[in-house]
Amino acid sequence: MRAPRWAAPVALALTAAGLGVAIYLTIAHFDEHVSLVCSAKGAINCEKVTTSAQSHVFGIPVAVLGLAYFVFMIPWQLPVAWRSAHPFVRFGRALYCASGIVFVFYLVYAEAVLIKAICLWCTAVHVITLLLFVVTGFATALAQPHDAADGDEDPPDDLDELSQPNGGLHA
C-alpha cells in the first residue's frame, strides 16, 4: 500500500502532540503540586471541568483514558503501518480514530451541556483527535495499492512467451 508521504509524519506529529497534552493533564490530575495553566474564571475553566463528575468515566480519570488513547495510537501511525495493505491495519486505524471522535462527542457534550465550562487543554486534545481523524481518513482514502502506484499491471499468463515470437518477427 502506498499512502501519501505526509500521512505518517503528520499523523505521528499529531499523536506526539496529543500524547504531550495527555501526559500534562494526567500529571495535573494525580499530582496536587501541578495545576493546569488555565483560566479559572468564566466560560473557560479547566478546574471546573477537571474536577467535575464527568472527569471520570467508568471510574477511570478521563486524562488517563486520553493518555492511553494516544499511546495506542502510535503503532497505528508508524510508517510501517501506513505501508501495510492489510485490511485490519487500514480499517483498524480508521476505526480507532473514529472511536476517539465518538468519545470527543461525549466530552464536548459534557463540557458544553453538563458542565457549561471549557477546559482549554481538553479542547486541545479534542482538536488533535479531530485532526488525526481527518488526516487518517484522507490519507486512507488517497492511499493506492502498490501495483496501481507502480503501473506494473499483472501481465497475462502467456505474455512473456509471446514476446519472443514478436521479437523474432522483426529480427
Next chain:
Amino acid sequence: MADGRDEVRQKSRTSNKYAAKKQATERIAAQRAAHQRAERRRNILIAGASTLAVLIVVGVIVGIGLSQKKKTSADSTPVPASDTVTSALSDAATSTLASTPDLSAVGNPPSLISGGAALTSPGGLPQVLYVGAEYCPNCAATRWPLALALARFGTFSDLSTMYSSEDNLPTLSFHGSSYTSQYLDFDGKEQVDGENKPLETLTAAESQLFETLGIGPGGSSPGYPFIDFGGKWRQNGTVFDPTVISGMTPESVAKAMTDSDSKVGKSIKASADVYTAIICELDGGKPANVCTAPGVTTAETAINGAGK
C-alpha cells in the same frame, strides 16, 4: 518456398495475437486505473463527508449547550426561600433526630484532618467553614444536609433557593444568608455564582484552608464543595449522590427531608446526622437533646469507627 510462406503466416498470426493481447491488457489496465480512480474519489468523498458530519455534530452539541445556558440562567438565580422550605427545614431539624440513619446513603463521608489547628470564630466558638459554588451540583446536594445539621444548633435567616446551573439540581444558597447559634459559628461562602462569576471572596485564612484541605483524594486542585468542621474534619466533594434530587424542586426536597422513607429523606437525614455528630464533638455535646439523639449517636459511633 512453401515452408517460408508458412513461416511468415505463422509469424503474422502470432504477431496479431500478441497485438490483441497487448490491447486487451492495456484496456484492462485502463479499466482498472479508472476503477481505482473512482474508488479513490469515493473514498475521498467519504472522508470529506465524515469530516463534515463530525464538525456538524460538534456544532450541534455546542449549540445545545449555548441554548441551555440561556434557558437555565434564570433558574440558577437565587430567590428568597419560600415558607415551605424554611418551615420544612426547621421541622426536619427536630423531627428527624429520633430515627436511626441509613448510613449507607452517605456515599462520601467527611474525613479526619490529621494535626489540624482548631478552627474557631473570633468569639471562640468552633467554626464550620463551607466553600462552594452556585453552579456546582455536588454543592447543591451537600447544602441540604449541612443546612439541616446547622438548623439543629441554630437558626438561618435570608436563605435562598435556586437550581445549580450545572445539572439543574434544586438547592439552597448560603450567599446573603446569616446564621446565629450559641454553639458554633458558620461561615458559608459561595465563591462563584451560577455563571461561574466571582460572588464571594475568601479571606486569606479561608483561602489557605481551601487551597490546602480542599483537594480531595486523587484530586489535583481544590474542588467544591469544601467544608472544614472546626479544623477537625473535612468534607471534599458531595456527601451523597446528587442525582437523588434530580428533577425535584427546592420545595419538594425540603418536604422530602421530613419523610425518612423516601430516598431523598434518607440521604439528607443520614448525611445531616453525620455532620451533627461531628459538630457535637466540636462543641462538647451541646445541646444534649440533639447530641444524644439516636440518629446522632449512631452516626457518631460510625464516623469514629471509620475515622480511627
